[in-house]
Amino acid sequence: GAVVSQHPSWVICKSGTSVKIECRSLDFQATTMFWYRQFPKQSLMLMATSNEGSKATYEQGVEKDKFLINHASLTLSTLTVTSAHPEDSSFYICSARPLRGASYEQYFGPGTRLTVT
Amino acid sequence: AQKITQTQPGMFVQEKEAVTLDCTYDTSDQSYGLFWYKQPSSGEMIFLIYQGSYDEQNATEGRYSLNFQKARKSANLVISASQLGDSAMYFCAMREGVGGADGLTFGKGTHLIIQP
Numbered sequence: 001g002a003v004v005s006q007h008p009s010w011v012i013c014k015s016g017t018s019v020k021i022e023c024r025s026l027d028f029q030a031t032t033m034f035w036y037r038q039f040p041k042q043s044l045m046l047m048a049t050s051n052e053g054s055k056a057t058y059e060q061g062v063e064k065d066k067f068l069i070n071h072a073s074l075t076l077s078t079l080t081v082t083s084a085h086p087e088d089s090s091f092y093i094c095s096a097r098p099l100r101g102a103s104y105e106q107y108f109g110p111g112t113r114l115t116v117t
Numbered sequence: 118a119q120k121i122t123q124t125q126p127g128m129f130v131q132e133k134e135a136v137t138l139d140c141t142y143d144t145s146d147q148s149y150g151l152f153w154y155k156q157p158s159s160g161e162m163i164f165l166i167y168q169g170s171y172d173e174q175n176a177t178e179g180r181y182s183l184n185f186q187k188a189r190k191s192a193n194l195v196i197s198a199s200q201l202g203d204s205a206m207y208f209c210a211m212r213e214g215v216g217g218a219d220g221l222t223f224g225k226g227t228h229l230i231i232q233p
Contacts, residue, residue, distance in 0.1 A: 034220040034221075036220070038160075042225070043208060043223045043224060043225045043226055044162075044208070044210075044221075044223045045223075046220035046221065046222070049219070049220055059220075091160060093160075093162065095162075095220075095221075103150075104150045104152075104167050104169065104212070106221075107164075108154075108161065108162035108164075110159075110160065110161045111160045111161065111162075113160070
């Protein structure tokens with residue numbers, strides 16, 4: 001089956017530093033990858049949509065200069081949280097839409113838990 | 118207005134009973150898709166079932182079925198013969214438009230607990 005990995009699975013960083021989270025589709029190519037954020041006991045909120053080789057599209061209210069997204073290949077998208085603050089602590093989940101497959105298909109990664117101290 | 122509404126924050130159900138998790142949605146698009154995901158405490162999102170807006174038959178996947186009532190904008194998940202391992206958060210989600218280029222909008226979720 002289609003597998004999406006995320007690295008790291010959890011990270012603790014100090015306030016003011018930057019953190020990079022990787023999302024990889026392991027056995028398929030992904031035209032589009034999505035980044036979501038989930039605060040404790042809340043739902044997933046779409047942050048941005050990234051397409052290989054083009055700029056990401058950010059949802060309203062998400063700071064593009066703070067959450068840098070790069071989709072350099074059909075199997076890798078990265079999310080960099082710049083100058084992280086405690087309020088950025090959250091569970092970050094990516095999903096990937098296969099290049100070939102039914103239009104509704106998308107596969108989620110296992111998530112990355114970010115804690116900013 | 119919320120696009121996806123799940124009115125049951127939590128549910129307790131006896132093992133082996135059937136469960137219905139409610140979901141209503143709001144969209145002006147003619148083409149859209151509805152999804153249900155299970156999220157155990159580990160955090161992974163497990164895809165359960167999908168219903169396209171043009172699908173005339175209700176979707177089924179093993180013990181999961183989606184009760185799609187388009188006129189009511191309702192997409193309830195039915196789990197038959199519940200098991201202890203079904204205890205988790207359940208999210209209803211919608212993608213609007215065609216082509217799958219858009220991300221999903223999620224409801225607030227229902228925390229389902231199956232009791233022995």
